Amino acid sequence: MARITATVFTSHVPAIGAAMDLGKTQEPYWQKVxxxxxxxxxxxxxxxxxxxxxxxxxxxxxxxxEMIPTFAIGTAAEYAVADEGWGPRPVPKVQGHPELAAHIAQSVIQQDFDLTLVNRMDVDHGLTVPLSLLCGQPKEWPFPVIPFAVNVVQYPVPSGMRCFRLGQAIRKAVESFDEDLNVQIWGTGGMSHQLQGPRAGLINKEFDNAFLDRLIADPEGLARVPHIDYVRDAGSEGIELVMWLIARGAMADMAGGAKPSLRHRFYHVPASNTAVGHLILEDNG
Structure with missing residues (x-):
């Protein structure tokens, strides 16, 4: 059967992608990131x-x-890189895995989660920046990707608990796929940031690091945090962090298994107008 072996959590700041594309990674501002x-x-x-x-x-x-699904799963064979207003990033197109994506959709919908199936979708920096951060600048990405888009832009947004429970459903779906596959779940977005209004530029280091602590040690308790707490303490765009709960809910300890192993933790301020957070947790079955 397929198995989840690790989860990766990272911010997806668009300026990080631009720094890579423009050869600025060794400039003093970006070097630490x-x-x-x-x-x-x-x-x-x-x-x-x-x-x-x-x-x-x-x-x-x-x-x-005009149309924003709460949860949308990409079921296509490939995904073009989106033009976000200044041309597509100079990165490879993303190869999908239609068979596993269709299986996950079938399983998760039968577990009473409504998903939108997307057979054609251009992917923006939310997906390509994490790939660049972990893979560098290859001629092609080293593995297929199943894009899973979550609405954290237009209210109402899904609760942390719904995201967490969805992650548990995704684990069941992956483990019921009858091909021997090593699957990683990546949760992206965040951390604390606000892009507009009187609080534009808000960064809350204390909130961010407490979130990372609880994501590791108390994810189910963290899932109970209401969305208004994210907005108040982490800025209007801090709500993106609920997406990390999908990945964390998919780990073995949330299904009665062993706790994961922390392989890497990183936090840095600032990168553009936000904080950067990153974790790697290996699943111990």
Whole structure:
């Protein structure tokens, strides 16, 4: 059967992608950010998955304000890189895994979660920046990706608990797939940041690090945090962190198994106008 072997959590700041694309990674401002991912790149080479299930949020490229699904799973064979207003990033198109994606959709919907199936979708920085951070700048991505888009842009947004429970359902779906696959779940977005209004530029280091602590040690308790707490303490865009709960809910200890092993933790302020957070947890079955 397929199995989940690890979860990766990371911010997906668009300026990080621009820094890579423009060759600025060694400039003093960016050097510390990218140094925090050096271990992760080596870890990924040594722990290369067969498929990555990548949780992200679309930034009005695949979906407009006319139609925003709460949860959308990409079931296509490939995904073009979106033009976000200044041309597509110079990165490879993303190869999908339609068979596993269709199986997960079938299983999760039968577990009473409503998903939107997307057979054609351009993917923006929410998905490509995490790939760049962990994979560098290859001619092609080293594994297929199943994009899983979550609405954290237009209210109402899903609760942390619903995201957490969805992660548990995704684990059951993966484990019921009858092909021997090594699957990683990536949760992206966050950390604390606000892009507009009187609190634009807000960063809350205390909240961010407490979130990382609880994500490791008390994810189910963390899932009970109401969305208004994210908005108040982490800024209007801090709500993106509920997407990390999908990935964390998919780990073995949330299904009665062993606790995961922490392989890497990194936190840095600032990167553009936000904080950068990153964790790697290995699943111990």
């Amino acid at each position: 990218f140094a925090g991912y050096e271990y992760s790149r080596q870890w990924l080479k040594e722990n290369k998955p067969d498929v990555v299930f990548l949780v992200f949020n679309d930034h009005a490229t695949a979906f407009s304000l």
